[in-house]
Amino acid sequence: MKIKVIMPITSDIFNEEILQEVNYYASESTEVGVTSLDYGPASIESEYDEALCVPNFLEKAIEAEAEGYDGIISDCFGDPGVKPAREILNIPVAGACESSMLFASSLAKSFSVVTVLPNVVPMIENISKTLGVNGNLKSVRYVNIPVLEVHDKDRLKKELYVEMTKAIEHDGAHALILGCTGFMGVAAELQEQLKQAGYDVPVIDPIFAATKMLESVISMGLKQSKLTYMTPPSKERIKA
Template identity: 45%
Template sequence: MKILIIFPLATSAYNPDVIEEAKTVAAPDTEISVINLDQGPQSIESRYEEFLAIPDLIKKSQAAEQDGFDGILIDCFGEPGVEIIRELIDIPVVGGFNPAVLTATLISQKFSIITVEKRVISMLETLARDVGITENIASIRDVGIPVSELPDKNRLIAALVEESQKAIARDGAQAIVLGCTGMLGVANDVKSILYELGMPAPVIDPTTTAITFLESLIRNKLSQSRLTYYKPAQQQEQQKTGLVKSWHFRPI
């Protein structure tokens, strides 16, 4: 099984940490590759920066399918371009948000998302409404740390523990979802500290959860439904002859 992780920033600074994180959960027969964008933002903390990432994400995703990859992870919690790319290619494509929050709904009734900065919260609220899990979210909090400063692990862990305590004690959270895929290698540390504080809440890492989620889709031979993600008209026109030959259309 070959999985491509596209870290949707125009920097390779995070790539080594991403691949190390992925290897902690990937099956032995899973081959992981990590790339970043040639053209795009340095961080994604706004809708505009998501927009800037999408053109190169599309290009690299289409190339990945042609190169024989079995699935793609767009490694961003905001899932830029995921819905668009699902229309364009046939291999499964996931982002960071859905696998993490859907996992949280399986192991808790209420969970909190802790993201980077306040400016991201409204974007995540939109995603939550789209998925239909608003009632499951106890709160969306932030650590006040921009993506560029997330590699400071001690500072990040301290901030995540502080906000997690508030989410559990004040908001009623029963699980914590890390709200940025750049929060690498800290989930277990945060969980351990919370347990020591008498707050035994699971802490969900969006990158590792998405990797195992994608592996499951591939092993079960599942991908995006063409009754949800229709191919664009241009692609349909190119394939029209083959489709007409293989399908028998009847009037409705």
Template identity: 35%
Template structure:
């Protein structure tokens, strides 16, 4: 009998309602026997909408990875479209660590020859473009479109967010001539199916894609390589507020 798989889904912001929502979306697609713990870090920003927010979210993410390693977690999902702290998390983790932007962009490249990203604030568009370049996805990415919705508007009952995002997706398909849409925020995870039905094209949510990729890698017994870039960090002293992050041989 196959042992149960333990996945930890880390929402790098501290907004619990968003964590609960993306946890529910993740569990809806997980295979039977996969246990998903959806968590927010004990420290960090309420939402991530800038380089500053992203940088300050990373200690909380790494704290959750270190805790997961003590708990025997098999794989991790970093549920923010900026994929903050992804490479540092891979240095710490034995098992796979999947960022939702990387997962969504790769999934899009499997089902179409082009995609557009529909995200929140305009100031985050270049963050998404830079990730596409890093992941070798820039040749597939036709455009990154902002809806100018603050991330936390996605959590407000009665918000007009669904209509605004749907219309942006429809415009992307028509004007960018893209084959599919990548949703550029974990807080949009619950909108994916409804928007796909409305626009008549595949709409990809990185949270659910990352869960399925993590499950596949664990099932294939493919851990994070500890040769080269993602070898465990060298032990050394850290000072001040970072002293608890010091690693020991």
């Protein structure tokens, strides 16, 4: 199968790392492609950024289907463009946040998310409500590190661990989700570190979750329901 990872940002600083990560997570027979946007925000840290990214994200999604890809991942924890893409495509579209929350809800009765900045907390809470798992979401904490600065892995792991222990001890989380797809390569280490501290809980990497969710849906021969994600009515639409 072929899956296309669309980075809904103009910055390409994550492209090579995300290609390596998804290739590592995916089955050996899965072919992975990665692309970023031609226009839009450099990173997504607000509803405004998310709105700006959607037009070119949808154009990239249409291109991917035309190129023969079997499914698409929106590589941002805000799941930008996922729902409109499901309306216009005949291949499945996976969101990192949706996939992570569904896995967390199947593994524990409660979970918390640790994300980048306070700006995105309401966005994540809204996704949990739309998905119907908001009753399981105990908290959304943040490390106060901008998306484009998460490459400092030592600082990132230190700050994530602090907030994760608070989520367990104070908020009642039984599972943890990394709330940014830029938090690559740290989930397993943090999970082991928490276990050594007496907290044997799953730590979910969102791009890993999205990859496996998408592969499963494709393998099952499934895609989004067209009763839910109906094809948009035909009409004139003027583009900039």
